[in-house]
Amino acid sequence: MQDVFAASISIAFHGVALAMVLYxxxxxxxxxxxxxxxxxxxxxxxxAAGGYVALTLMNDLGVPFPLSLAIAAFSVGAASMVLxxxxxxxxxGEHELSQxxxxxGLILVTTGGAKAIxxxxxxxxxxxxxxxxxxxxxxxxxxxxxxxIIAAGVVLVTALWLGLERTRFGAxxxxxxxxxxxxxxxxxxxxxxxxxxxxLGSALAALGGAIGSEIWAIDTSYAQEHLVYFLIVVAxxxxxxxxxxxxxxxxxxxxxTAFKYLLPEFGAFFIYALTLVLLLWRxxxxxxxx
Amino acid sequence: MSTSAAALETRGxxxxxxxxxxxSDIDFRLEQGARxxxxxxxxxxxxxxxxxxxxxxxxxxxxxxxGGEDVTALPxxxxxxxGLARTFQINTLFRxxxxxxxxxxxxxxxxxxxxxxxxxxxxxxxxxERAFAALERLGIAEDAGRLVRELPYGRQRLVEIAVAxxxxxxxxxxxxxxxxxxxxxxxxxxETIESLPAEIAVLIIEHDMDLVFRLARRITVLVQGSVLxxxxxxxxxxxxxxxxxxxxxxxxx
Amino acid sequence: xxxxxxxxxxxxxxxxxxxxxxxxxxxxxxxxxxxFLFPDYLPLGAQVLIMVLFALSLDLILGYGGIITLGQAAFxxxxxxTAGLLGAHGWSEPITGLLAAGAVAGAFGVVTGLIVLRTExxxxxxxxxxxxxxxxxxxxxxxxxxxxxDGLQGVVISPVLGxxxxxxxxxxxxxxxxxxxxxxxxxxxxxxxxxxxxxxTGIRENVARMHAIGSPVLLRRLTAYTxxxxxxxxxxxxxxxxxxxxxxxxxxxxxxxxxLIVLILGGFGRxxxxxxxxxxYMIAQDRLSALDxxxxxxxxxxxxxxxxxxxxxxxLGICDxxxxxxxxxxxx
Numbered sequence: 001m002q003d004v005f006a007a008s009i010s011i012a013f014h015g016v017a018l019a020m021v022l023y024x025x026x027x028x029x030x031x032x033x034x035x036x037x038x039x040x041x042x043x044x045x046x047x048a049a050g051g052y053v054a055l056t057l058m059n060d061l062g063v064p065f066p067l068s069l070a071i072a073a074f075s076v077g078a079a080s081m082v083l084x085x086x087x088x089x090x091x092x093g094e095h096e097l098s099q100x101x102x103x104x105g106l107i108l109v110t111t112g113g114a115k116a117i118x119x120x121x122x123x124x125x126x127x128x129x130x131x132x133x134x135x136x137x138x139x140x141x142x143x144x145x146x147x148x149i150i151a152a153g154v155v156l157v158t159a160l161w162l163g164l165e166r167t168r169f170g171a172x173x174x175x176x177x178x179x180x181x182x183x184x185x186x187x188x189x190x191x192x193x194x195x196x197x198x199x200l201g202s203a204l205a206a207l208g209g210a211i212g213s214e215i216w217a218i219d220t221s222y223a224q225e226h227l228v229y230f231l232i233v234v235a236x237x238x239x240x241x242x243x244x245x246x247x248x249x250x251x252x253x254x255x256x257t258a259f260k261y262l263l264p265e266f267g268a269f270f271i272y273a274l275t276l277v278l279l280l281w282r283x284x285x286x287x288x289x290x
Numbered sequence: 291m292s293t294s295a296a297a298l299e300t301r302g303x304x305x306x307x308x309x310x311x312x313x314s315d316i317d318f319r320l321e322q323g324a325r326x327x328x329x330x331x332x333x334x335x336x337x338x339x340x341x342x343x344x345x346x347x348x349x350x351x352x353x354x355x356x357g358g359e360d361v362t363a364l365p366x367x368x369x370x371x372x373g374l375a376r377t378f379q380i381n382t383l384f385r386x387x388x389x390x391x392x393x394x395x396x397x398x399x400x401x402x403x404x405x406x407x408x409x410x411x412x413x414x415x416x417x418x419e420r421a422f423a424a425l426e427r428l429g430i431a432e433d434a435g436r437l438v439r440e441l442p443y444g445r446q447r448l449v450e451i452a453v454a455x456x457x458x459x460x461x462x463x464x465x466x467x468x469x470x471x472x473x474x475x476x477x478x479x480x481e482t483i484e485s486l487p488a489e490i491a492v493l494i495i496e497h498d499m500d501l502v503f504r505l506a507r508r509i510t511v512l513v514q515g516s517v518l519x520x521x522x523x524x525x526x527x528x529x530x531x532x533x534x535x536x537x538x539x540x541x542x543x
Numbered sequence: 544x545x546x547x548x549x550x551x552x553x554x555x556x557x558x559x560x561x562x563x564x565x566x567x568x569x570x571x572x573x574x575x576x577x578x579f580l581f582p583d584y585l586p587l588g589a590q591v592l593i594m595v596l597f598a599l600s601l602d603l604i605l606g607y608g609g610i611i612t613l614g615q616a617a618f619x620x621x622x623x624x625t626a627g628l629l630g631a632h633g634w635s636e637p638i639t640g641l642l643a644a645g646a647v648a649g650a651f652g653v654v655t656g657l658i659v660l661r662t663e664x665x666x667x668x669x670x671x672x673x674x675x676x677x678x679x680x681x682x683x684x685x686x687x688x689x690x691x692x693d694g695l696q697g698v699v700i701s702p703v704l705g706x707x708x709x710x711x712x713x714x715x716x717x718x719x720x721x722x723x724x725x726x727x728x729x730x731x732x733x734x735x736x737x738x739x740x741x742x743x744t745g746i747r748e749n750v751a752r753m754h755a756i757g758s759p760v761l762l763r764r765l766t767a768y769t770x771x772x773x774x775x776x777x778x779x780x781x782x783x784x785x786x787x788x789x790x791x792x793x794x795x796x797x798x799x800x801x802x803l804i805v806l807i808l809g810g811f812g813r814x815x816x817x818x819x820x821x822x823x824y825m826i827a828q829d830r831l832s833a834l835d836x837x838x839x840x841x842x843x844x845x846x847x848x849x850x851x852x853x854x855x856x857x858x859l860g861i862c863d864x865x866x867x868x869x870x871x872x873x874x875x
Contacts, residue, residue: 039665090852096664097611101807102851104800108844115837224796228676231669239665265684272677276658279670283662346754370757382752384745390553395745396756398738404758407739407766410561417738418554425550435553457756 009140011258017146018215019253020153024208025226026233026245027160028201034177034240036092036194039099042106043205044223044230049076050206051218052114055123065128072210077203084198089191107223115220122219145214152211156204157246164242173197177240228268229256232275238288247286295358297322297491298343298374298461303352305342305515312338314516316352320461324491327506329499331535335515336495337379340463344376345369357460370399373460377450377467379495385439389430389449392438394421396456421456428452428482444475451482462486464494468501480504503527511535561736570818574721578714585713586785591825592720593781596727598805598817600774603731605803606812607740608767609747610660613668613799614675615775617655620794622648622776624682624689627789630698637700641723641780648776649769656768660761672796679794694790698783709785716785723781727774734770735814743767804843807850810859819858 029043054072057063063071083106091099127145134141164170172193176183184190209218216226233252237245252271259270279285298320305313312335320326328336341347343354345366353362356372364372383392398404398417412418425431430448438446447467454462468479483505486492496502502509502523509526511518513535519526526532577588597619604610622644629640659670682689689695702708707715734740745753746760753760783789792798801824809820831839854861 033665037664039668041668087848087852095855097605097807097811098851098855100611100613100668101803101847104803105844105847105851108840108847110844112838112841112844116841228669228673231665231672235662235666235669267680267684269677269680269684272673275673276670279662279666280658283666285666344755346751366754367757367759370755376755378751378755382749382755384748384752386748387744388553388557390550390557391741394557395741398742399757404738404742405763407734407737409738410733410736411738411741412558412560412736418557422550422554431550434550435556453756 006140007261011261012254013142013150014146015254015257016250017149017153017253018212018257019249020149020157021208021212021215022229022233022253023246023249024153024156024211025205026230026237026249027242028198028205029230030234030237030239030241030245031173031177031197031201033234035173035197038088038092039096039103040088041100041103041227041231042110042223043201044226045107045110046076046080046202046205047209047212047226048114048218048220048222049079049110050203050209051213051222052118052123053206054210055125055213055218056118059124059126065131069207069210073203073207076206077199080202081195081199084195088198089194092194111220111223118220120220122217123213125213125217127214149211149214156207160204161242169193169196228272232271234285236275236278236285238285241285241287244285244287296320296355297324297357298493299355299358300343301353301355303339303342303354304350305338305347306350312515313342313349314514316512316515316517318510318517320491320493321508322491323488324493325505325507326491326493327502327509328493328495328512329497329502329509330512330518333514334512336512337465338515339512340376340465340495343463344374370457373458374463375454375457375459375461376463377447377454377465379465379469381438381443381446381450383438383446383449383453386437388435388437389425389441389452390418390421390434392449393424393452393456394418396453397421397424400457424452424456428455429478442475444471444479447471447475447479448482451479455486459490461491462493464492466495466497468496468498561733570815571725578717578721582712582714585717587825587829589713589716589720589785590782591822592717592724593778593785594802594805594821594825595817596720596724596781597775597778597802598809598821599724599727599731599814600771600778601802602806602811602814602817603734603774604764604767604771605806606814606816607735607743607747608764609743610764610768611668612671613803614671614673614796615771615802616794616796616798617671617675617678618648618652618772618775619779619782619798619802620678620682620789621651621779623779623783623789623793624695625776626780626783627695627698628688630700630783630787631695635699635701637703637719637784640700640784641777644780644783645773645777648779649773651776652769652772653765656765656772660764660768672799675794675796675799679791679796682791682794690790692791694788696788698787698789700784700787709787713785720781720785723777727777731774732814739763739766804847806857807847808857810857813859816857816859823858 025044025047029040032038032040050072053075054068057068057071058065091102131145131148133144135144135147137147164173172183172188176188176190176193216222229252233245233248236251237248255271255274256268259266263270296319300316300318303313303316304311316339328339330336338347342349345364349362353360355361356369356374359372361369361372394417397420401417403417422431422434425434428448428451430445430452433441433445438449441449451467464483467483468476471479480501483494494505506523508520509523510520511526511532518535519529519532574592578585581588601615604612625644625647626640629643634640655674659667659674662670683691700709703715703719707719709715742753742758742763745758746763750760779793782793805820805824806816808823809816809818828839831842850857856863
């Protein structure tokens, strides 16, 4: 009984850590989808890029961890703005197939590019010394870095939600997600809004990828490998929703950890089956609009 | 209890989006062969009502009857098969297809041959002939070969009506048929509606009051999702409540 | 019936759209010519023909039905493994094996379609991808049956019609694939020009309108999805029978992506995009992989972006533009 309890705590803990990573990466995808109606399958590439930048800075240039994270977030955010202005924006409102094929092309290019620069192996992740080892939390000890992931996740999510609720920018985003045409007619500069939101989503994804690199290693197949999970989070959470993917991430993170621990031979199979059932029952997701 | 079934009837029809009610307890009767208009200020819920009746939107409560039969649970396509057709407020035609083909698709569905996998669509000359005849009846036969997107807006509205008529409806819901149509073409639309077969029960949603008073024998006024009053054009024209709520904002042509 | 000349033309065009045009014989002429002109490349040729069939089946739901799927390889793989398992367990007759594979793949199509087709956009995309990944994982795990990552060994296929042995030069494989492709093409062409096919186009163009004219949208989509699944399964089975082997690659997401790229390159929704895109893609892949396999993703990704940005209709779209331009030049 004691063991079951201990195992449950472990699963919950690691599951929540994974959920934080999932949410940080996926929330940008959900907002992009809700705001611009654009299915950005290449979104995971921003997470991978964040990981590549941060880890290269840390491993090869000895840049301190917090600074590496900040640089990763800003640089990926900035790069995504360029991509958005040059390429993505040309496809808004276009045939969905064009959007899908473009993002597939982008995944291929970034994958190939990453392989050319960093090679096919995954980058090693060495947490800074003050985040290694275990930390004592109430009744037992937990890995410090994972605790950091959860803490950082909570802080970032809170900041995001407050930002979207309290700031004018946030209000504009929420209005535009709700009804794009209406938003335009009341004078919101939607194209600038799109660019900024896209950058914000990509920067968050970069942070998620970098911080989460201890759970999901950074390698050239990152974007492809985890694509299904990002899509599940958004689809189950509800397209365009901001809170929905959070609960979907919790669900997915804990389930994935649980299944990998309890039934390792079946891997993600049960997750997929559960997703099918959930979407059969509610095709619009948990928080989506019917 | 009435022995003659209405062509279309709703009882206690309600719809809410979350906490926002857009239709409240609507009791509505469209008689056979009616010429009935639904008017009301912007945002009154007129198009929502049409969407509820056609099945594009599921109601929160209430029942819908087509020719006396309860169709509340039926999906949209099945209601069409039972004789309910609508036009859209904004043109919803296949812009890249020809006028003829737009109507032919509807007639194909009506004749039950649209699901045929094996015979060439062209060989169903019955469908094409009937589609052409439908265009002739509306006086737009010479546009048969033109793509919808090449037509002036007023003509497109006529094609919308042609498509709806192709379904051989018993109940026809026209959602602002003259909306956005410039003055010259407006007359054709009005004439078309006037010459619709007498057996079809027609419900028109319109803002243009001249049109309404010309075409309608009965008028229902909808305000904020519920029925304010219903009556003959004379009664409605004289009702002070209606004046206050709606006729004060009357559009001038 | 009185009609102006323009209207008569419209009726004539609509009624005659399904008639065969001489240009449509071109792919078959080329395919047969290739048999005699490139005897050393017949195995590659067979693979090209199989890819054409695969892309053709996808075009039915993607190009005509407007259903974007990231997991069509699921059906390709199901068909491939069905044919493989039959061949490995004593049922080596190829034609019945092919039909069985198509039937199984079609059944999968119905079951998954019932779930997937109720959703749209990102959710639909995700579900098709997920089903593909699920099947891939399942095949991996059930390695005692499927051979896992090593693939299914010991597949034995008897001569076609008892006469044509699958030889190492690929002659039988090529002609067999060509015959199957021809029959499939006849079928798809028929469907596309039928009232059903037209209604699929309608569903793609404007779903709201189709509902409003009483079209049973889900049923039509499901039918198209099932037929496409069955044909994809046949393509997969062809590959298994021609190579006497089936591996995980048949079920992979890479293969799903590949067939999508083939259609984009050639031009989707036009029946012949598959015929143009498949040879382009496969020959390019064959040549470039020989040079340096690691540059293939980069190259094809860049090409894909270029096509989407500049030539959305693929090669056939470019041809259309050229022909229209030439016509304008020709007029005084």
